[in-house]
Amino acid sequence: MKSRTDSELAARVARDIPDGAYVNLGIGKPTHVSAHVPDGREVIYHSENGILGVGPTPAPGQEDCELIDASKRFVTAAPGASYFEQADSFAMMRGGHIDIAVLGAYQVAQNGDLANWATLDDSYPPAVGGAMDLAAGVPTIFVMMRHVSRDGSPKLLERCTYPLTGLGVVSRVYTDLAVLDVTPEGFRLIELTPGNSLDQVQALTGAPILT
Amino acid sequence: MKSRTDSELAARVARDIPDGAYVNLGIGKPTHVSAHVPDGREVIYHSENGILGVGPTPAPGQEDCELIDASKRFVTAAPGASYFEQADSFAMMRGGHIDIAVLGAYQVAQNGDLANWATLDDSYPPAVGGAMDLAAGVPTIFVMMRHVSRDGSPKLLERCTYPLTGLGVVSRVYTDLAVLDVTPEGFRLIELTPGNSLDQVQALTGAPILT
Amino acid sequence: MDKTVPDLARAVAPITDGASVMIGGFGASGIPFGLIDALLDHGATGLTVISNNAGAGDTGIGRLLKENRVAKVICSYPRSPGSVWFERRYEAGQIALEVVPQGTLAERMRAAGAGLGGFFTPTGYGTRLAEGKETRVIDGRGYVLEAPLSADFALLRAEAGDPWGNLRYRVTARNFNPVMATAARHAIAEVRHLSTQPLDPETVGTPGIFVQSLTEYGVRP
């Protein structure tokens, strides 16, 4: 099996971010997408802690300890940025003003259900952050994740078994093995990572893949 | 009958505005209260179009055409002022943060019901502005009005006959003839304008006055 | 990113007959007079105008009413001194009117902009303006359920703007402009100063994400 590296995966997602888009990048792998947006496209990044227009990581020694993103990383402000408080920041998200959110996931179902905030392990304290607000409010949700979990079990399923983050919200899933759209009929193949066959990927997927 | 002038009435209301209070003065007569607040008291005036800390009227020629109050009069900003947008301004009012509102009224009922936005004349277009928000949100509502209407009919009543602005919201009524509190038992006399008798005032009042 | 358009006419060009249009301002402060005049020249009619007031004299919304471009007004206070054209159209039965308490008007816009399905407000409970609406007593206090209010367009006035669509306001000219920007599907701003450089991010009153186009109109009323 050919598997995209995290960096290749981020670059693949970045290809689908159009010029002028307002984008929220979730915690973890999605934060790497911005580094791969093709030259000539201006993308405006929102971070839910209260900034629109997140710029690149500051040079070492240039960090501003109060200027961070939702992943709590030091960031800069890009030209045209603005700051605002929490209620306004989430109004921006919930109100449908952000075009695209790129999120990680534990599981995605063929009806677009998203599970990315809690597992079935109740001993661990639950934490949701802004995940449910992004899922509910952003019209286009891209999920970026490994095709299967660490124990090899499928993450693309007929129905999620983990607690849901949002219902029917995922538009497209980017994995190391393939890119699939969520359609009214289920997962539809957009492309295979070069070198993989549909049969190979289907075998690692817990729901039918339409072509 | 002895009748307080508008200016005397404004001064009487002003006596009851404590130092440090946040106050909203309604359109019309209530706007004159601020000129009569005793020296040494700092009162902070809110105007619902988006300013906290309304200052005195500007000197002629010093008007800023964009800096107005809810009565659309030119104003200045007092030291410690701030500007904000409509949703925030009404959050301040509805959320109980303003201490006192001084409002005009068509009618006040003995249970504290307030009617100050519409009459029974349906041919005239209704207009409510911020009156209902003040009535609903400000914990202490002072009403400042003539004791009787132009045709001599009482404005202090057992029940309002005009459409209501708010239910059970009035704390105290200042008229040209008397000052009365709204209590669970009804109107209670605080003071008569010097020279008037209770019988005289009761005769012009549409509800019993307790003493 | 450059959201600027060269003139007022091009800014209002997308507005169609029958559109709902929020118009910023309170009294004569923060009113987008340039955009309103351009809308008159543009010719759109059958409009629903959503604003705090219903115009005064022959300018601004007053002029839209005089020229019979307005089918409905949603506002809190249509009865300002000089609102003669509103009164004339209303008395002649030529215009529909929905009166909304001012704070509820702002909050309904905020709910639309913030993706909320509605809210319980104490304002208007037990009054004529709550008739026909769902009510509920919560912790002993009465509330009215109010719905979000969005619009096809918003016409805004700001002191300064930049190519990203960020707007900065001045004194009480801010009023309804920021919340209308969030509630309209297409927000258009006239700005007194159009900066080619980004505004200071700390001073932005309306982040550019809420603004679809802006143009310079230096006249201050």
Added chain:
Amino acid sequence: MDKTVPDLARAVAPITDGASVMIGGFGASGIPFGLIDALLDHGATGLTVISNNAGAGDTGIGRLLKENRVAKVICSYPRSPGSVWFERRYEAGQIALEVVPQGTLAERMRAAGAGLGGFFTPTGYGTRLAEGKETRVIDGRGYVLEAPLSADFALLRAEAGDPWGNLRYRVTARNFNPVMATAARHAIAEVRHLSTQPLDPETVGTPGIFVQSLTEYGVRP
């Protein structure tokens, strides 16, 4: 008007055992570390802490947890890197936890500050966090009814303040501070710079009406 108090200790003196306390900040930005340390010295216990995170390491909310001053946490994300004291108390069953989606947390505070009785939000509809809550389908979309969230106290951090209680914020240190100021019955701010002159009214992020006291604490983390 002068809302300033001379030191952190006097600022937190009104906080009683069992009080609910909102604490501003996100990550380590905008956290009122000075007030939290003063609260520890003050000794109040059995607190309900309402904040986005549940502290990291042995500082801030982490220290309140370590010293066993907290009976309950209401937050969106208690599981930050280094939130060891929260995890220890939680696993030992020594602390109650209410997890609220971040936007719902902010909006519930705003509703409390704005005098609303509740609101319908799409966030969390159909998920475990909506269990037991009233839901409604409006225009084909599912919503959850959420209640306002107020608190006895709020501890805030701002860049600058003036004697009237006005606060100005800086970059992303703004976060939850403004909305918490509106939702608490008694809001206390530490400010990096205490000005004896009024702040520029255009730059005020929290109008003084929402702030009961403030004190200077110049340390930036």
